[in-house]
Amino acid sequence: MSNTPEKIKNYYKFIHFMLKYWNSDLFRQSSAAAIDPELSDQDNDHNFDQSPDELVEDLKAMGPTYIKLGQLLSTRPDLLPDAYLKALANLQDNVSPVPFEEIKEIVEEELGTKISKAFNYFEEKPLASASIGQVHRAELLSGRPVAVKVQRPGIANKFMEDLETLDEMTALAVTHLETARTYAIDDVFAELRRILINELDYKKEAQNLITIKSNLKEYENIIIPEPVLDYSSTRVLTMDFVNGKKITSLSPLRRMENDYSGLVDELVDAYLQQIINDGFAHADPHPGNIKFTEDNKIALIDLGMVARFTPELQENLIELLLALSQSNGQKTARSLLKMSTLNENSQKHEFLKQVSDVIMESENSRAKDLQTGRILIQLNRLAVQNHIKLPVEINILGKILLNLDQIVAVLDPEFNLRAAIQENVHEIMRKKMLSELKPENFFSTLIETKNLIEHMPERMNKISENLANNEFKIKIDAIDEKRVTDGFQKVANRITLGLIIASMVVGAAMLMQVPSDFQIFGYPGLAMVFFLLAAVGAMVLSYVIIFRDENLHKKK
Incomplete structure (x- = not known):
């Protein structure tokens, strides 16, 4: 959990970024396309306020979490025009390297030994430096050339703070904005969280290397570096060095x-x-x-x-x-x-x-x-x-x-x-x-077949017995019988109530012709009672049909 000043800083950074693009025609065009799909066809011919390169630079300035978010957005063609997707797909997170003293401290802490005792040499200048870690060339005591990927200090906490901010902002957006729900922003964030958490664990990457290397062993011209598990941990990954160019x-x-x-x-x-x-x-x-x-x-x-x-x-x-x-x-x-x-x-x-x-x-x-x-x-x-x-x-x-x-x-x-x-x-x-x-793939089928054969006589006996006793039943869940029965009962009750109301109106009209000392508003009292009851019943029935009927309510 981040402290309050850091949270405020994260909120400010996020809100400043969102305000810039919220008020841009890029966001308005994308939002409108979510409502009216025909507008998305105009995206590629439109010159937006912010160019694809500007969006890339803004994401870089936001930090490593947002760089990863940009890379993820490159797979969402429903959110951005093609030019922006292409720019984000090529978004690389090259950043300034971490001083070697800090790298050395992390390596020695993770491996539990001095660098000089684990490696013949360990180059101080990194081969590459990215947002999560940087790679150094080294050589094991056995003479095996390796590349050592070292996670940047404090990067895991930084990612989690940014994810916390994004989590809160995403929840607010999905709750209050139709556009956020249309774009399934919560799904985008969930995918980002999954990717980042996996990338922060170098043990998982080492296992990925082992699995894919094994799966592609038949391909002579495809090289997968083999990890050195004894020299790897959650924050350090040591693998074979591959000499080549981009x-x-x-x-x-x-x-x-x-x-x-x-x-x-x-x-x-x-x-x-x-x-x-x-x-x-x-x-x-x-x-x-x-x-x-x-x-x-x-x-x-x-x-x-x-x-x-x-x-x-x-x-x-x-x-x-x-x-x-x-x-x-x-x-x-x-x-x-x-x-x-x-x-x-x-x-x-x-x-x-x-x-x-x-x-x-x-x-x-x-x-x-x-x-x-x-x-x-x-x-x-x-x-x-x-x-x-x-x-x-x-x-x-x-x-x-x-x-x-x-x-x-x-x-x-x-x-x-x-x-x-x-x-x-x-x-x-x-x-x-x-x-x-292969034979081993048939074992489960054989077991299921064995169980079927074992239980078949018992089940056939039960079926024939039920047929003989006229107790064989087939249950179909395609129709909700209770709901259908309730529907018919509701219709019958309303028809009956309608007939009663009509009868009361007819009876009231007939009683109007019979002289009576009991009068209401100058009319025979009994006739008026029936007429008022019929009017009240008609109004209640109309209210129930118009405002309380389930199907009509759903259509509205």
């Missing part, structure tokens, strides 16, 4: 001298394997997290952010990727609808038509057009416009493919990513089916 810095001459199409195909296959077969994928393959080695191999060096896909979702993603690779708009839309959440406002037919149009327009695209990931982002936007909620994993898949587009475009601009997806998906499906045919 993949986007590859020189044009080197690209001309080499054919990287095979390497690109292997990279695409490796990511499809993670998504479709393993259900555990590197979720942030942006160029800064991927190195190109001197021997023409690709290394994934930062696995703090991973995505998990359930078996059911994996099957749906197979259908989706195949439909995309075949440029089949109808199949693509139906695959998305199958895994979506719909409501009474969902416009399925419009969605089907719009998806088909998008797929047809991009049918002959190549890697240099950066289309595959962008298409998924467009489909996400179309889903939001048509009140269809896609699972968050579709956003993650869009981000993965968008980053892959950039890498593939550098290595082989003419690469046909769709054809590669189609070919590799079929091969991965074949491997998946073969793996599922």
Whole structure:
């Protein structure tokens, strides 16, 4: 829990940022698009008050938590125009390095020994410095070259303070603002919290490295650094050092001298394997997290952010990727609808038509057009416009493919990513089916079959006995019998009451012709009593029907 002065500072920083963008036409246009989806089509042609670069710089100035928030927003095409999504997707969090004395103190505290006793050498100048930690090159006593990632001092507390502020502000926004509820800001924040908490624990990243390295062991040209668990902790991660350069810095001459199409195909296959077969994928393959080695191999060096896909979702993603690779708009839309959440406002037919149009327009695209990931982002936007909620994993898949587009475009601009997806998906499906045919995968089925056979005679005897005694019953929960019965009873009661009121009016009219000493307002008293009772009953019945009827109330 942060202290009061720090909380006030955090609130001031957040409110100052929000006021700037709240009053901007970027926010107004996005808010209006949430109400009127047709306005979102104008976003890409509109010049907003704040440019994409300005938004990026403002988020950097806000601090590391908001940098991560910006990176997360890059997967939300329903919130911002394409130019802003692209700027946020490339948002890097390079910051000034921490003095080596502080780094040394953290390493020695976490490893429980002096740096000089754990390493032959430990370079003071970091290789890279980011918002959560910085990386130093070192060598173990065994001579093994390693990279040591060290968490910045106090960063965990800083993140938690910012998350506390965001949590409170998000709750207020969702409670009082329709726009915040439309955009599901609370879901965005929940995803940010999950990502940050995982990235703050280097033990989880070490386990991610081990898992993905094992899953991709068949890919000779894909390198995953192996962690050194004895030299790792929650705040220190030691792993193999990979010597290479940022993949986007590859020189044009080197690209001309080499054919990287095979390497690109292997990279695409490796990511499809993670998504479709393993259900555990590197979720942030942006160029800064991927190195190109001197021997023409690709290394994934930062696995703090991973995505998990359930078996059911994996099957749906197979259908989706195949439909995309075949440029089949109808199949693509139906695959998305199958895994979506719909409501009474969902416009399925419009969605089907719009998806088909998008797929047809991009049918002959190549890697240099950066289309595959962008298409998924467009489909996400179309889903939001048509009140269809896609699972968050579709956003993650869009981000993965968008980053892959950039890498593939550098290595082989003419690469046909769709054809590669189609070919590799079929091969991965074949491997998946073969793996599922292994004997160990039949054990659970055999146990269930055994239980079914054991209990079958007893159940059949019970069914035949109930049939013989005329006691066999089938219970269907499709209709609420009590609700239907209550409805009929309510109708019958109102009809009966209406007949009684009508009879009282008719009786009062007839009694008006009978002379009587008892009079009310100069009319026969008994007739007036019946008439007044009928009037009161009619007014009560009308009130109940108009103001208390459940169905009418819901329609209003």
